[in-house]
Amino acid sequence: xxxxxxxxxxxxxxxxxxxxxxxxxxxxxxxxxxxxxxxxxxxxxxxxxxxxxxxxxxxxxxxxxxxxxxxxxxxxxxxxxxxxxxxxxxxxxxxxxxxxxxxxxxxxxxxxxxxxxxxxxxxxxxxxxxxxxxxxxxxxxxxxxxxxxxxxxxxxxxxxxxxxxxxxxxxxxxxxxxxxxxxxxxxxxxxxxxxxxxxxxxxxxxxxxxxxxxxxxxxxxxxxxxxxxx
Numbered sequence: 129x130x131x132x133x134x135x136x137x138x139x140x141x142x143x144x145x146x147x148x149x150x151x152x153x154x155x156x157x158x159x160x161x162x163x164x165x166x167x168x169x170x171x172x173x174x175x176x177x178x179x180x181x182x183x184x185x186x187x188x189x190x191x192x193x194x195x196x197x198x199x200x201x202x203x204x205x206x207x208x209x210x211x212x213x214x215x216x217x218x219x220x221x222x223x224x225x226x227x228x229x230x231x232x233x234x235x236x237x238x239x240x241x242x243x244x245x246x247x248x249x250x251x252x253x254x255x256x257x258x259x260x261x262x263x264x265x266x267x268x269x270x271x272x273x274x275x276x277x278x279x280x281x282x283x284x285x286x287x288x289x290x291x292x293x294x295x296x297x298x299x300x301x302x303x304x305x306x307x308x309x310x311x312x313x314x315x316x317x318x319x320x321x322x323x324x325x326x327x328x329x330x331x332x333x334x335x336x337x338x339x340x341x342x343x344x345x346x347x348x349x350x351x352x353x354x355x356x357x358x
Contacts, residue, residue, distance in 0.1 A: 137230045148188030157191070161309070164191075164199045176204065176212055183216025184223065187271045193217070194266070197299050201306025209306060213299030217263065221274045221291045228278020256282065256290030263294035266301050266328050301327050 157167055168175050168182075179200060182189065186196050196216075200209035259277055262268035277287050305324050308317040 137227055141227060144185075144188045145190075148185060149190060152189045152191070157189070161195060161199050161202065161306075164195065165202055168199065168203050176208070179203070180212050180216050180219075183213055184219040186216075186220065187224070193270050193298070194302065197302035198306035198309070200299070201303030202309050203306075204303075206300070206304040206307040209303030210296060210300035213303055214296030217270070217295030217299060218292060220271075221263070221295065222288065224271060224274040225278040225284065225287055228275050229284070231279065256286045259287065260290040260294040261331070263291045264297040265331060266298060266324060268298075270298070 157164055168179055171178050182191065183193075183196055183200070186193060197209070197213045200213045203209065204212060259273055259282075262273045263270060274287075274291070301324055305320040308314065308320045311317060
């Protein structure tokens, strides 16, 4: 049964993607804030629960977190939108981590070999701190990072600690921005827009992050060279 468990989980993910696409098409949710906002508002008292489900399963619905979290602030306001969005990110991360971990490191390593070992070393050395930063950053690779953590050697409780607070940070940034879209051009709108821009650009202040984004390697001078020159 263990040999077939990874295949069964992969089939489950594929089925969830197809089901999510069918559901999104059936209810008429498009890649726009207007249609998603209208759909949620029409749900009445069920709106918070359905929104939480949308955030949790957004990757299967092919809905980006940027759109969903912004609409959360637009519909529920900054505070409630951030709470629902943060809980949804936490539940989504736990789901993706569990599915990826269920596939099994051995199964993935047997099919990707050396490439997986290099990837595993990078993720393991990065640890929960980098996962937390990617989760909190408004443009960070949210779903890929959580999938990757599942097939890495990171323990589940370290992963959980890494995304617990970070998810609420990301949700609050977008919910605060979304809450101002009802009054575009106001002082609150420009403040939230600047805050979102600053949060997105803040990691670029670190030279290592800039080098990685620009595809450059940071050069270090060997110790022997420094000693010889001195």
